[in-house]
Amino acid sequence: MTKAIVFDCSGVFYLSPVKQFDPELTALVRRLRPQYKTGMLTNAQRSSIDRLLAEHDATDLFDAVLASSESQYMKPDREIFAEIAERLDVALPEMLFIDDWAGNTEAATRYGIRSIVYENPRQLEQELLKLEIHLS
Numbered sequence: 001m002t003k004a005i006v007f008d009c010s011g012v013f014y015l016s017p018v019k020q021f022d023p024e025l026t027a028l029v030r031r032l033r034p035q036y037k038t039g040m041l042t043n044a045q046r047s048s049i050d051r052l053l054a055e056h057d058a059t060d061l062f063d064a065v066l067a068s069s070e071s072q073y074m075k076p077d078r079e080i081f082a083e084i085a086e087r088l089d090v091a092l093p094e095m096l097f098i099d100d101w102a103g104n105t106e107a108a109t110r111y112g113i114r115s116i117v118y119e120n121p122r123q124l125e126q127e128l129l130k131l132e133i134h135l136s
Contacts, residue, residue: 002114002133003094004037004063005029006084008075009044011100012118014052021056024121029061031135032128039064041084041097046070064088075099076107096133098124 007013007029013021029038039062042049046067053059064087066080073080085092097108097115105115116127128135 001094002036002096002131004039004085004088004090005032005096005098005133006039006041006088007062008099008101008104008118009040009042009049009052012098013040013058021052021058022121025124026056026058026061028121028125028135032133033061034136035134037063037088037090039066039084039088039095041066041075041080043068043074076104078107078111081108081111081113096131 013025032038040049044067046069049065049067064084066084066087068074068080071080071083073083081092085095088095093112095113097105097113098118099105099115100118102117105117108115114131116124118124125135
């Protein structure tokens with residue numbers, strides 16, 4: 001059973017050409033929050049992520065944020081997935097991981113984490129529904 005949904009930042013949330021968080025995806029995460037813990041796992045610098053979250057009024061979107069700059073590991077290392085799971089107080093199989101890079105989602109799947117390769121908010125919503133992830 002999925003208890004937590006973990007997102008990558010760049011390419012999923014942060015739209016670099018327009019330099020903002022995707023408002024559609026932000027709204028989708030807010031619909032997930034009542035029923036699921038949410039996290040962000042990124043290879044970006046933590047200071048950059050904190051600044052982005054503050055600038056885009058998104059500091060309340062995630063129960064846990066983990067940047068590789070604050071870990072000894074980077075995606076797709078198993079250990080960094082274990083660190084975010086620990087912060088969210090869930091087991092790896094209780095997480096769903098969403099990233100725009102298939103190499104990261106394939107690695108997560110090998111570790112027992114269900115994963116989705118992100119394309120856009122509408123595609124993600126359809127994939128979530130297929131996995132019986134409830135949106136309020």
